[in-house]
Amino acid sequence: MVHPCLTNIVALFYTSLCWRCSANIKSITDKIDEYSPEEFERCHQLYILKKKKNSYDVLHNFQDAFSVTIFCIILANVLMCSAITGSFLVKNLGEFPISLQMDFLYYLTSGFSCVVVTLWIAGRVPIEMNRFKNSFYQKVHERLLHHHAVIGLEELHLKTDLFNEPDFVLTGCNILPLKRSTIIALVGTLFTYTVLVMNTNVSKDVCTIANNTRSNICLNSL
Secondary structure, eight states: OOOHHHHHHHHHHHHHHHHHHHHHHHHHHHHHHHSOTTTOOHHHHHHHHHHHHHHHHHHHHHHHHHHHHHHHHHHHHHHHHHHHHHHHHHSOGGGSOHHHHHHHHHHHHHHHHHHHHHHHHHTHHHHHHHHHHHHHHHHHHHHHHHOGGGOOHHHHHHHHHHHTSOOOOOEETTTEEOOTHHHHHHHHHHHHHHHHHHHHHHHHHHHHHHHHHHHHHHHHHO
């Protein structure tokens, strides 16, 4: 089994890349805010869009490189947290040896933190992307309202094309969206299915005990 420290190092490297990309997109957005509507001409718009495209290309590159890896890391940590949580539902924490209690708490904390931090930081990317699109759109829209006489069709097309772009979201294997809202979904799924599995096991144990009791009664009657 791969030690959690190794997976956490990979997740840390991945989240650092996400943080740098989102920070770069934020800096481009802040650059848009520095322009007045009069100054934000087509040449400046193209310059901003080229910088945005460079960040977009970087995101696609490490999305391709880490998509499978980060999905496996998140899935492994979720399953590990589910197994430990299930153990706590079956037995009280005090019934386990102290060394095992410490291991459980370490792995549970490590796995949960890894998932939450990864999704939280990776989820910053679509937030900054949407902020960039809204800032660009609003700035061009202000030019259109106040300086409509000098607005060309090319500027309108730039605004329309950018706003019609699909939202970019990092994913794991094109299955798991790496967004902040996914944290709540995973936590809810984790506890729901853990409780269901534990209830199923308890029901099986009760049926087994009942069957054994009936068998003993039949044997005694004979």
